[in-house]
Amino acid sequence: MANYRIGIDVGGTHTDAVILDANYQVVTETKSPTTEDVSTGIYQAMRKVISHVNIPLEDIRYAMLGTTHCTNAIVERKRLNSVAVIRIGAPATLAVKPLIGVPDDLKDHLGKFVYLVRGGNEFDGREITSLDEDEIYKIAHEVKGLVDSVAITSVFSPVSPKHEERAAEIIKEVLGEEIAVSLSSEIGSVGLLERENATILNAAVVNVAKATADGFVNALNEEGIHAKVFFGQNDGTLMSIDYAVKYPIFTVACGPTNSLRGASYLTGYSDALVIDVGGTTTDIGILVNSFPRESSLSVEIGGARTNFRMPDLVSIGLGGGTIVRIQDNGEIKIGPDSVGYQLPEKGMVFGGDTLTTTDVIVALGKAEIGDPTLVKDLDKELLKKIYAQMVEQVEVAIDKIKTSAEPMPVILVGGGSILLPDQLEGASTVLRPENFGVANAIGAAIAQVSGQIEKVFSLDEMGREKTLQLAKDMAFEEAVKAGADPDQLNIVDIEDVPLAYLPGNATRIRIKAAGNLAEVLDGAGV
Amino acid sequence: MRYIGKQEIEDIAVGAALLGTGGGGDPYIGKLMALQAIEEFGPIKLLDVDEVPDDALVVPSGMMGAPTVMIEKAPSGEEAIGAFKSLEEYLGKEVYATMPIEAGGLNSLLPFALAARLGLPVVDVDGMGRAFPELQMVTFYLDGVSATPLVIADEKGNTSLLKTINNVWAERIARTSTIEMGGSVMMAIYPMNGRNLKESGIHHILALEEQIGKAIRLAKQEGKAPIKEILQLTNGHELFKGKVIDVNRKTETGFARGTATLEGLDSNLGQELELKFQNEHLIAKTKERVLCVTPDLIAVLDAETGLPVTTEGLRYGARCVVIGMPCDPKWRTEKGIKTCGPGYFGYDVDYRPVEELVLEGVKTIG
Numbered sequence: 074m075a076n077y078r079i080g081i082d083v084g085g086t087h088t089d090a091v092i093l094d095a096n097y098q099v100v101t102e103t104k105s106p107t108t109e110d111v112s113t114g115i116y117q118a119m120r121k122v123i124s125h126v127n128i129p130l131e132d133i134r135y136a137m138l139g140t141t142h143c144t145n146a147i148v149e150r151k152r153l154n155s156v157a158v159i160r161i162g163a164p165a166t167l168a169v170k171p172l173i174g175v176p177d178d179l180k181d182h183l184g185k186f187v188y189l190v191r192g193g194n195e196f197d198g199r200e201i202t203s204l205d206e207d208e209i210y211k212i213a214h215e216v217k218g219l220v221d222s223v224a225i226t227s228v229f230s231p232v233s234p235k236h237e238e239r240a241a242e243i244i245k246e247v248l249g250e251e252i253a254v255s256l257s258s259e260i261g262s263v264g265l266l267e268r269e270n271a272t273i274l275n276a277a278v279v280n281v282a283k284a285t286a287d288g289f290v291n292a293l294n295e296e297g298i299h300a301k302v303f304f305g306q307n308d309g310t311l312m313s314i315d316y317a318v319k320y321p322i323f324t325v326a327c328g329p330t331n332s333l334r335g336a337s338y339l340t341g342y343s344d345a346l347v348i349d350v351g352g353t354t355t356d357i358g359i360l361v362n363s364f365p366r367e368s369s370l371s372v373e374i375g376g377a378r379t380n381f382r383m384p385d386l387v388s389i390g391l392g393g394g395t396i397v398r399i400q401d402n403g404e405i406k407i408g409p410d411s412v413g414y415q416l417p418e419k420g421m422v423f424g425g426d427t428l429t430t431t432d433v434i435v436a437l438g439k440a441e442i443g444d445p446t447l448v449k450d451l452d453k454e455l456l457k458k459i460y461a462q463m464v465e466q467v468e469v470a471i472d473k474i475k476t477s478a479e480p481m482p483v484i485l486v487g488g489g490s491i492l493l494p495d496q497l498e499g500a501s502t503v504l505r506p507e508n509f510g511v512a513n514a515i516g517a518a519i520a521q522v523s524g525q526i527e528k529v530f531s532l533d534e535m536g537r538e539k540t541l542q543l544a545k546d547m548a549f550e551e552a553v554k555a556g557a558d559p560d561q562l563n564i565v566d567i568e569d570v571p572l573a574y575l576p577g578n579a580t581r582i583r584i585k586a587a588g589n590l591a592e593v594l595d596g597a598g599v
Numbered sequence: 600m601r602y603i604g605k606q607e608i609e610d611i612a613v614g615a616a617l618l619g620t621g622g623g624g625d626p627y628i629g630k631l632m633a634l635q636a637i638e639e640f641g642p643i644k645l646l647d648v649d650e651v652p653d654d655a656l657v658v659p660s661g662m663m664g665a666p667t668v669m670i671e672k673a674p675s676g677e678e679a680i681g682a683f684k685s686l687e688e689y690l691g692k693e694v695y696a697t698m699p700i701e702a703g704g705l706n707s708l709l710p711f712a713l714a715a716r717l718g719l720p721v722v723d724v725d726g727m728g729r730a731f732p733e734l735q736m737v738t739f740y741l742d743g744v745s746a747t748p749l750v751i752a753d754e755k756g757n758t759s760l761l762k763t764i765n766n767v768w769a770e771r772i773a774r775t776s777t778i779e780m781g782g783s784v785m786m787a788i789y790p791m792n793g794r795n796l797k798e799s800g801i802h803h804i805l806a807l808e809e810q811i812g813k814a815i816r817l818a819k820q821e822g823k824a825p826i827k828e829i830l831q832l833t834n835g836h837e838l839f840k841g842k843v844i845d846v847n848r849k850t851e852t853g854f855a856r857g858t859a860t861l862e863g864l865d866s867n868l869g870q871e872l873e874l875k876f877q878n879e880h881l882i883a884k885t886k887e888r889v890l891c892v893t894p895d896l897i898a899v900l901d902a903e904t905g906l907p908v909t910t911e912g913l914r915y916g917a918r919c920v921v922i923g924m925p926c927d928p929k930w931r932t933e934k935g936i937k938t939c940g941p942g943y944f945g946y947d948v949d950y951r952p953v954e955e956l957v958l959e960g961v962k963t964i965g
Binding site: 162163164165167168169170173174193196197198201202229263264265266473474475476477478 | 618631632634635636665667668671672674675676677712714754755756781842844845877878914915917918930
């Protein structure tokens with residue numbers, strides 16, 4: 074039985090779309106401009122890609138979307154939910170109130186209903202004090218009708234989530250089952266402020282995620298496509314719509330991740346360095362076991378410090394539209410600004426008057442784009458110097474993200490990757506896979522579904538082996554919840570870190586399980 | 600006397616990270632506590648050491664326990680009130696001011712948060728001039744000031760006052776109690792009078808941190824590297840410019856111990872630097888010679904921004920400038936070197952002042 078899938082990924086300059094067949098082979102690929110509202114660009118890309126193929130539309134069974142809606146909403150402070158922020162942990166933590174350290178304009182949006190309640194746990198699971206349930210009831214009645222989303226963070230909830238779960242029950246009892254509740258234990262790890270920020274941001278973009286999902290499903294339905302829809306998340310796996318509207322924050326930074334996953338799929342390499350060159354920036358990441366290596370540092374989103382998993386990336390301001398300037402002292406300055414999507418008007422090879430990196434490679438005969446005669450009179454020696462500087466920028470960035478001096482395979486993807494040569498310092502080999510320009514959309518289309526847990530366990534209670542098994546089972550359960558086929562699950566990542574200075578062999582364990590999508594039954598919609 | 604506001608706190612936090620010499624804990628949460636306290640209680644009074652009366656009771660304050668616990672279970676801010684009250688009852692005297700026990704890292708900022716809440720001034724002085732991992736590694740100890748009576752206090756309202764026969768016992772008992780109290784507590788330690796403080800403390804250390812932080816901030820605005828300004832402020836020397844090519848870590852006896860190797864860049868092309876660390880950077884040497892040794896300060900700075908790099912932050916490919924700064928003369932005594940010199944940390948290297956080592960290097964090359 075024929076089955077096809079659409080993959081769409083929103084980039085800063087272009088929204089890319091692909092259709093893959095049941096064997097994950099690319100049937101067609103397209104690029105459309107990214108629009109300011111993002112959604113229009115997605116719908117256009119979807120219509121464009123289906124117009125390129127001649128297949129029965131009912132055979133498109135899956136649609137995978139990697140979008141920037143949630144990131145944009147946070148960065149632009151637009152369309153955010155009205156959120157109640159509840160922290161459980163008093164009398165501890167009063168010295169650093171919620172949203173401290175977050176930029177004022179974001180605090181103005183999210184800091185209207187902030188509460189600190191008695192409760193929370195110690196590092197070993199003991200209660201700091203029992204949960205003040207009366208206070209939670211009071212808060213619930215107070216915010217009724219004023220908020221549409223609630224963020225709950227309890228001290229050491231990664232060790233014991235009980236106070237968060239009980240508070241959520243009370244909130245739903247008073248505000249109704251339909252109220253969106255975000256629990257910090259399901260979003261981040263140890264590190265109260267960062268986890269709390271991530272939870273509040275998650276609560277703030279619930280409506281944006283819902284509207285995005287509804288809009289996309291409707292647009293598909295209008296074309297007669299009744300596919301099961303998934304969202305790409307920043308660890309390179311998929312979420313069902315139900316999951317995505319509960320944990321929309323995980324869609325942040327899914328774009329670079331999709332590129333990495335696509336690069337892995339297109340080359341068959343599971344461990345490599347991936348360079349994604351777009352119109353404005355170059356993102357460099359590392360594949361470990363076919364998944365992006367995750368950052369160990371805290372990550373800022375819209376100016377708020379968070380600690381949830383994010384791909385480890387080095388970004389530099391070098392893309393196909395990057396502007397090249399020669400300063401008065403003869404020094405060459407490359408970027409960081411770019412003409413972006415206006416390259417076809419402003420670039421010299423297109424008759425414009427701005428010298429861009431694309432013009433440099435065309436003038437040097439390294440690519441054929443636009444009209445090469447328009448740049449034939451440029452100083453060749455100078456161009457060579459500019460080119461050498463561009464390559465060096467990338468080589469320095471490669472060196473920064475690597476963990477050892479050992480050369481690694483390098484995969485070039487993204488429309489702008491034609492800028493780069495076939496040999497790079499630090500690369501054992503340089504690969505340019507077919508369909509490299511839309512690796513991100515392919516990455517979205519081929520993604521698996523995963524479940525992850527990250528908790529602090531006391532190994533003294535059950536021993537290391539049993540504890541790890543328990544953690545694995547929990548990760549499998551999460552993956553199945555997210556839509557994975559229970560018969561095809563794999564553990565793709567295990568990390569256990571003993572916590573210094575703590576007794577009971579306290580260890581933080583993080584496990585991720587991933588698997589292919591569970592078969593969609595014939596005719597099943599969303 | 601002057602007042603410390605939010606900008607000063609931001610600058611001090613950057614300077615504290617630099618004088619933390621790679622360790623000392625991330626000042627971030629301490630900074631947030633201080634900023635919130637200023638928002639609630641207004642700017643904090645900072646005293647010069649000379650403004651403290653000889654018989655006034657000054658009590659250093661800070662945190663004890665696991666930083667991983669503190670970043671999850673942040674303090675209530677009320678802990679110090681209980682701690683100071685217990686001490687006042689025991690000593691029969693009112694606390695006049697507080698101060699940081701160590702200027703490097705997290706503990707440099709906590710006294711500001713506590714002081715604001717208690718309405719006390721902070722004194723511009725500390726007992727290390729940097730960060731060190733153990734309770735006795737303070738200049739007060741060199742002059743015979745006792746760590747006890749010390750009080751540890753948790754957010755629940757529990758306090759524990761210790762009077763021990765020596766500092767080893769103080770450390771041992773306090774650590775055990777800390778775990779029972781939840782893994783991270785506030786402490787008031789080394790209570791002393793103004794006279795002791797003037798003799799044994801390291802003066803103007805917070806002002807120095809503020810200047811360092813400000814220099815880095817201004818340089819960033821102008822898009823320059825602030826290394827030169829930092830060297831001027833600290834009488835420091837640039838030891839090496841290079842990139843990290845290897846980091847070898849072991850966790851032993853609660854310390855993040857290890858060695859990092861840097862490959863030279865620019866004027867150090869072709870050379871290699873070895874950095875030895877145990878929480879803090881302790882020794883910097885090339886194949887040919889030693890460049891800087893604890894208790895002198897070794898800081899690793901990001902070559903682009905001048906921002907300090909912690910020992911955990913050292914990773915392959917990081918481009919750094921390593922600088923050496925002379926420690927306070929109090930550390931350069933026999934007892935000082937015995938307390939926190941290379942021998943104490945288990946390295947078979949003799950201590951020699953960084954400026955001597957640098958001068959010698961110039962002679963060899965010249």
